[in-house]
Amino acid sequence: MSFPVRKFALAAALIFSAAPAFAQSNPNRAAVADVTVSVSPELREKADEYGAKEIEGLAADLEADVEKALARKGRLSGAADTGADRLELVLVDAVPNRPTLEQLKDKPGLSMASLSIGGAEIQGRLVHADGSSTPVAYKWYDRNLADVVGAGVWSTAQTAFDRFADKVSKGDL
Numbered sequence: 474m475s476f477p478v479r480k481f482a483l484a485a486a487l488i489f490s491a492a493p494a495f496a497q498s499n500p501n502r503a504a505v506a507d508v509t510v511s512v513s514p515e516l517r518e519k520a521d522e523y524g525a526k527e528i529e530g531l532a533a534d535l536e537a538d539v540e541k542a543l544a545r546k547g548r549l550s551g552a553a554d555t556g557a558d559r560l561e562l563v564l565v566d567a568v569p570n571r572p573t574l575e576q577l578k579d580k581p582g583l584s585m586a587s588l589s590i591g592g593a594e595i596q597g598r599l600v601h602a603d604g605s606s607t608p609v610a611y612k613w614y615d616r617n618l619a620d621v622v623g624a625g626v627w628s629t630a631q632t633a634f635d636r637f638a639d640k641v642s643k644g645d646l
Contacts, residue, residue, distance in 0.1 A: 507559045508543070510536040516566055523567075524575030531627065532564050535595065535634045542638035560609075560641070562597035568614065571626045590615040591629035595637050599646065609646045611637040 510532045520528045539560065569576075570591035572583045592614030598606040613633035615621050622628060640646065 508536055508539050508562065509560070510539075510562045510564060513563050513565045516564060519567075522576060522579075523569065523573045527569075527573050527575065527626075528564075528567070531567050531593070531630060534627075534631065535562065535564055535593075535637075538631075538634040538638040539641055542642035546642040558602050559600040560597065561600060562595055562609070565594040565596050566612075567591075567593040567627070567630045569626045569630070570615075570621055570623070570628045573626055588618060588621060590618065590621065591627065593630040593633035595633070607646065609641070611640065613637075 512528055512532050516528060539562070568589070568591045570589060571585055572580070572587055577583050577585070592612065594610075594612035594614075596608070596610045598608050600606045611633065613629065613636055615629050622632070625631070
């Protein structure tokens with residue numbers, strides 16, 4: 474019984490130790506470009522309602538999701554063709570599925586059992602090495618309460634981030 478486990482551990486060690494060498498030796502694998510995320514003035518205005526830390530956390534989550542997706546694919550969408558080197562994103566809007574801590578504090582009648590339609594909107598641009606840019610935009614909102622999946626405060630916003638990151642990494646801008 475221990476033989477397959479050892480065999481798996483050895484195979485995994487070989488695969489993971491070879492990954493950096495493969496990434497450096499594969500000419501089709503371009504370096505991941507810079508990803509920056511800022512928050513729109515409209516969403517910053519909602520910081521009083523949602524909580525400033527909530528908004529900052531969302532921007533950080535979006536940036537991390539896009540960077541992880543690009544790292545998995547090994548390149549920025551279009552990088553091999555256009556020499557793209559930077560992705561500048563703006564978190565335009567985000568709506569929670571459940572009340573944030575700030576909302577619960579400000580409105581005692583709310584509870585974490587409250588559920589609403591949530592989502593997020595992202596805009597930005599893919600900046601190429603030659604200075605030209607390509608606009609990018611994505612938004613995902615629940616259409617009705619039956620669409621709400623998950624019980625987290627920002628479940629649908631996180632879904633929007635994941636879907637956007639996946640599209641970017643596949644080149645589906």
